[in-house]
Amino acid sequence: MMQSFISIPTIESGLYMFGGHKHTVNGSWSFFEQRHQVFELMVIINGHQVIEIRDHEPLNLGPGDAIIIAPGTYHTNRNASSTAKMTYMCLHFDFEDTQIRSRMIGLLVNKRYAAETPLAKLSYQMLDEIIDLSRNREHQNEFDTQVNIEIVLLKYLRDLNRLMGDVDYKYGGMPYTNKEAKIGRDIVMAIENRVNNDDRNPSFNFSDICKELAISNGYGHRVFKKVYGITPLHFIDKEKYKKAQRLLEYYGNSIEEIAYMTGAANMSIFSKQFKKWSGYSPSEYRKQVIRKRSVHSKNKVGYFE
Numbered sequence: 001m002m003q004s005f006i007s008i009p010t011i012e013s014g015l016y017m018f019g020g021h022k023h024t025v026n027g028s029w030s031f032f033e034q035r036h037q038v039f040e041l042m043v044i045i046n047g048h049q050v051i052e053i054r055d056h057e058p059l060n061l062g063p064g065d066a067i068i069i070a071p072g073t074y075h076t077n078r079n080a081s082s083t084a085k086m087t088y089m090c091l092h093f094d095f096e097d098t099q100i101r102s103r104m105i106g107l108l109v110n111k112r113y114a115a116e117t118p119l120a121k122l123s124y125q126m127l128d129e130i131i132d133l134s135r136n137r138e139h140q141n142e143f144d145t146q147v148n149i150e151i152v153l154l155k156y157l158r159d160l161n162r163l164m165g166d167v168d169y170k171y172g173g174m175p176y177t178n179k180e181a182k183i184g185r186d187i188v189m190a191i192e193n194r195v196n197n198d199d200r201n202p203s204f205n206f207s208d209i210c211k212e213l214a215i216s217n218g219y220g221h222r223v224f225k226k227v228y229g230i231t232p233l234h235f236i237d238k239e240k241y242k243k244a245q246r247l248l249e250y251y252g253n254s255i256e257e258i259a260y261m262t263g264a265a266n267m268s269i270f271s272k273q274f275k276k277w278s279g280y281s282p283s284e285y286r287k288q289v290i291r292k293r294s295v296h297s298k299n300k301v302g303y304f305e
Helices: 098-107 118-133 143-171 178-197 206-213 217-228 232-248 255-261 267-278 282-293
Strands: 016-025 030-034 039-046 049-053 059-061 066-069 075-079 086-094
Touching: 016 118, 039 049, 039 118, 049 066, 059 066, 066 118, 086 118, 098 143, 098 178, 098 217, 118 143, 178 206, 178 217, 178 232, 206 217, 206 232, 217 232, 232 255, 232 267, 232 282, 255 267, 255 282, 267 282
Parallel strands: none
Antiparallel strands: 016 086, 030 075, 039 066, 039 086, 049 059, 049 075
């Protein structure tokens, strides 16, 4: 009798979140123009907020309304009232799945979702749960608390993916063509292959990728930014950082060897760049991993902008 075989998929979510909070502000409150290389979710609880996005009409969000702001989007936030207080919740987040990221940018971002819509309701519930899990400052950094917060965000991303199926079916059409989507995917695959499998030329640049795919640098840059909302350089750096993390978590290679394997010109440049990405020097990061593994197996995920 033949035995059945069920494989378990390889998963690397790279989930990241920062700058999340619930805040009550006074009348005339405003926040300077900003942009991030991640998604920003905002839900209004009380009052009204005006969000001004470059080259867009201002959006006025009321109680229960939500918006997901695309990576790289310049925007300002302000209380619509000069006297009344306003309360809102927000979260900046990112994840590794480039295809879901692309669909979110194509279908969901930079729009006001009224309180009664499924996306607004999902967003309110998710942020409210995360805020509730974060109330006790003494337990915020505990493993159980952080895992529970990640679970809430992952479920939200799963539900967003299901919602996008409905949006795609009802309204159809992405802001990029099928050809552009394919070129974007080809660029992602070429970058991932160079970073992870080509040890002969670890210091490659985006021009090398474009030559490999027989496209111009300018066209490749425009398409990638259009499909994924970030620049190719940002994606290359992100992939190199992930590789550096993996290599530093094991002792098969010295830090000098890892610097070479990630394309850094020298140790000094690698150390500075890694500290910019993670907040730690490479040696400090290795010590952090050892210390954390003595308690649990969850790895620290760094981030850069």
